[in-house]
Ligand SMILES: Cc1ncc(COP(=O)(O)O)c(C=O)c1O
């Protein structure tokens with residue numbers, strides 16, 4: 001039954017950056033690619049150009065692939081880093097653990113995901129070393145991959161130095177490093193660094209570079225800085241139903257967004273809206289900000305009845321991410337007045 005009911009104007013903007021539409025630059029790039037016939041399955045000129053553009057952005061000769069969403073990007077990338085008898089070490093709140101329905105374990109044919117704690121959504125290196133070294137017998141799934149998320153699920157960031165320390169530990173224990181970069185653009189914009197500094201130069205072997213939350217219609221890039229690990233990845237994508245026949249419409253936006261700089265402008269805008277929200281919330285004594293807002297989300301703790309009252313006023317937000325509290329996520333098209341309206345309603349309900 002299709003719901004034809006009239007939807008009240010939902011102030012749902014802060015539930016997720018996945019709620020946002022397609023930004024003008026991505027839309028225009030798709031429209032420009034919609035010209036006549038083009039080879040399918042990635043043999044088109046836009047896909048070749050998008051790969052080259054990504055190599056330019058990272059200043060590295062890397063293997064680049066494009067899939068439909070982040071779960072596919074993460075799980076297929078991780079499956080390329082290890083065998084089924086290995087383990088993948090990640091943070092206990094990692095998206096690959098909490099929100100991908102076991103995709104990494106599935107696509108790797110059973111690789112075990114081992115969880116470690118860490119403040120603010122970032123892995124604790126002592127805990128990682130303990131998990132890797134606590135057993136070396138044949139019965140224990142040998143660690144082979146380390147997965148980190150940048151920006152993290154809790155809206156925090158790894159610094160360049162923290163990433164370098166992770167890369168050194170991975171090298172010491174012969175681990176391959178996967179970076180879930182669903183919000184990589186937000187991290188680059190917030191840290192104001194070159195993309196290479198928080199990826200391959202820090203020891204990342206494969207990055208899933210998010211486009212969806214950055215203003216694209218759909219699509220994530222899987223960027224192998226360690227090209228050997230990309231061997232037959234195209235077959236892995238095909239088997240998983242992730243090889244787009246009309247690839248040009250997945251890849252043309254990458255050209256438009258990277259060439260115009262919109263990828264960084266969109267991320268910087270989302271980050272600035274989150275910072276504005278956090279700064280206003282700090283003035284409300286009944287509300288606690290749970291983690292430093294370093295990217296485009298703000299995690300808030302307030303009385304349950306206040307959260308319910310916010311929902312009753314039409315606000316949408318998730319409470320299943322992180323350790324309790326509510327996540328308010330800003331995106332490329334968040335309006336400053338929406339932030340002001342949210343703050344006013346929070347003041348009214350606490
Ligand atoms: C940190 C993180 N990684 C990956 C993803 C990708 O998930 P999806 O498969 O829903 O695009 C998301 C959410 O959208 C995310 O928040």
Ligand SMILES: C[C@H](O)[C@H](N)C(=O)O
Nearest residue numbers: 015016017018099321
């Ligand atoms: C939580 C959900 O899986 C999505 N990654 C989001 O961040 O909104």
